[in-house]
Structures are given as structure tokens and as C-alpha cells.
Amino acid sequence: MKRAARTTSRRQHPRVALAIAGSDPGGGAGIQADLKTFAALGVYGYSAITSVIAQNSSTVNRVAPVDAAMVAAQIETLAAERRPDAIKTGALGTAGIVAAIARLDLPAPVVDPVLLSSAGARLLDVAGERALIKCLLPLARIVTPNLAEAQALSGIDGSSSAAIRAMARALGKAGARAVLVKGGHLGSRSESPTQSIDLLYDGRHFVELRAARIPGGGAHGLGCALSAAIAAYLALGMDLAGAVRRAKRYVTAALRASFRLGTGRAVLDHFARQ
16 A cells, blocks of 8 residues: 555656756667666656767767757756756757756756767767856756766866866866766776775765776766766755765666677666666
């Protein structure tokens, strides 16, 4: 009876998260992976597509950005019916799209600053990088760069613990309320060969989030799933630190259960048990 009551309440009063990102026809990253993550965590998923991307788990063949006005129209039409409880952004494509999103009245987003695909294809143009720093970081609830993205956005080189902390502080000064430097890049693999360590900075304190390093070189769409999971947990009412910890636990389980569809990179099992 209690379970039925909870299910009915969830259906009548669903929590909603919105993903604003590019598409991945293979389902391993982008909008498709975001929606899988939202569903796995019990959140209803909205989506606004910024770019149509011809890609698979190992390569990007073509990127076609959507017109910025169309991106804004997707979001405004959704929000007119039901304002989302949380938002995440991924690959945004162009400066025009970044600016259009920044002008909308939305909850503070989880910003995954996707600059390049893992295959090296540019998914946000150079002007878009500048717009992201100027317009979107000051709105961000949290920004979740990997090491290369943190270096590019902060202008700070290096991979030492001190350098990464400096990057996080710089992104905080740019306006982000919190920063998560993700991907197990805290220090070198030789310094922490058995652990994947992410660094969370809340504007005052640093917290290291550790998990056992999983062999295999990661998986396609790992960053997408992490930022989407943070947004899902925020939509469910969790505080930021709790949302980040739960999201890391979620992607660790999804990575542990990852598999290959062909000869490319592994893809996550978004519905793996935690």
C-alpha cells in the first residue's frame, strides 16, 4: 500500500529535469544519455536539442547546430507548461545558443562545459567558449569540467593538485557557485593508481570525492551522465553536496556495468543497480 501511494504521488507530482544539449544517435551521450539518466533516477525528463550530431561511441562525423531561436523556443514552450525543477546543459554548439539560454528565466543550471568530443571534434565554437564564461558561468549552480575543460576555461595549465585547485577557484571567481573538476584527474595516475578522484569546490571549501578506479579507460558519455545525475538529484530536492556524491555513486555503478556495442568505446549501463 505504501509503495502504491508513493508511485501515485510521483505520477501526480513528478519532479522534472531539463537537459539542454546535443543529440547522440547511438544513445551513449548527449540528450539520449541524459534522458536515460533522468529515468533511471525517477525524474521526468524534458529535453531541448542544441545540435544534431552524427556520431557513435568512437567518432563524430558531422555537427549541425540548431538555430538559437529554435533552442530558446523549445525551452520556453516546455517551461510554459511546467517549469523544470533542475537543468543541465551539455554541448551548446554556438555563442548564439549560449546567449539565448542565458537570457531565459530558468533555475540555476548544472553546466557541463562540453568543448570537444572525446574524439576531438569541436562541440562549442571559440566564441561560444567566451560566451559560456561571460554569460553562463555566472548563472551556474555548479560547473562540471574535466581537466582539459578546466584548463581551457580557467587559462591555467598543469595537472597537479595545486593547479587543479587554482582552476576551480578561477571558475568560482568567474561566477559559478560551485565547481566539480571531474574524471579522476586530481594528480597523476602514478600518484593515485587505484582511485578516481574528483574535486568539489563550493566557493569556500574543497572536498575530494574518491572511488575505486575502474579499468578499461572510461566510457563514452560518462560526463553527460554525471551532470545529468547531479541535475536529477537536485530536482528531487537534494542539497548540492549530496547530489554530487550520489551522482558519482550512480556513474561509478553505470561504468562498472559498461559494455561495448561494437568496436568503439564502452557505453554506460544507465540502469545498473547502485
